Amino acid sequence: MNTLLKSQLWRGLLLAICLPGVAMAASIQALNYSSREVDYIAVENPGNTNSGGGGDSIRPYGQGGSICCFTVPEKWHADLKVVVVYQLSPDPTFHRETVSVPQYPDGKAGDIWLIVYEDGSVGAVVSLYGPSRPEWPGKIKGYPVPTKEYRDERRKQKLKREKASLLTVERGLLLRGNSLPDEKVKEIQEIIEFQKKVIQSLEGNP
Structure with missing residues (x-):
């Protein structure tokens, strides 16, 4: 495949995921509310392991960086789910957990945030607003704070x-x-x- 054709296909993909009412490209953020080291955390669409994005590592009670990109629906729907792929130190096992994404605050899509809780469970939210904002839809308000x-x-x-x-x-x-x-x-x-x-x-x- 020549360079021009690759470029055209890439532009077409970007247009497709950014069309209003269809889907949009979201940056991937991650939060660790637990005392364990997160060696790896990423996100996939259910049933499609090739759709993944992320791959950050996070210190205990820390926040990962912003990683591009993952496609999320522009409009939230009730059965919206994603798969959180993660590994918690020192366990070498990779886990895949399908989680429901809560309603977008103000009905607007934003970054997708992958979350690890103290009990080892995981979650995901899509939000224009960070954890310190009152609109934040996560079940824990605020950024992680060490106990x-x-x-x-x-x-x-x-x-x-x-x-x-x-x-x-x-x-x-x-x-x-x-x-x-x-x-x-x-x-x-x-x-x-x-x-x-x-x-x-x-x-x-x-």
Whole structure:
């Protein structure tokens, strides 16, 4: 197939998906309201694995980027469904969940948002408005916010790493300090004092 024909077919496809009353190309967004790492999340039309779009990865309580594109109906209808394809770390299994898309806010199509909830379930909404807006049709309002339990666990892990790093530096200075130039010893001592302050801050921030 020559370049001109490919270009004509591509323009025809774009016109087809953007015709009023038929369908439109939507960017794909993703939200993770869970404490698990999302290694992969994408969307497909039911029964058509070749219609997929997305493929983002998201940190716990995070938001993915904007990925082009997925075709959504310009007008919402009651039996509108999509398939959310996802993988949650550390499980290597890919899951496919067919979910209903709730009514478009204000009756207008927008981006398609793929959502992972704390219990591991998934959902999808189509919306011109983001999660912080009152029109947002998702069952959780607002962007993901880490829980206190998650923040505490992250703090404990960081504290453990900082203490291990401090111990390594102190042992190195004890073993090799006499053979190092005074400037190098002073530099290492400053690093030790800084790490001690970091540890004190983490211990005092429950």
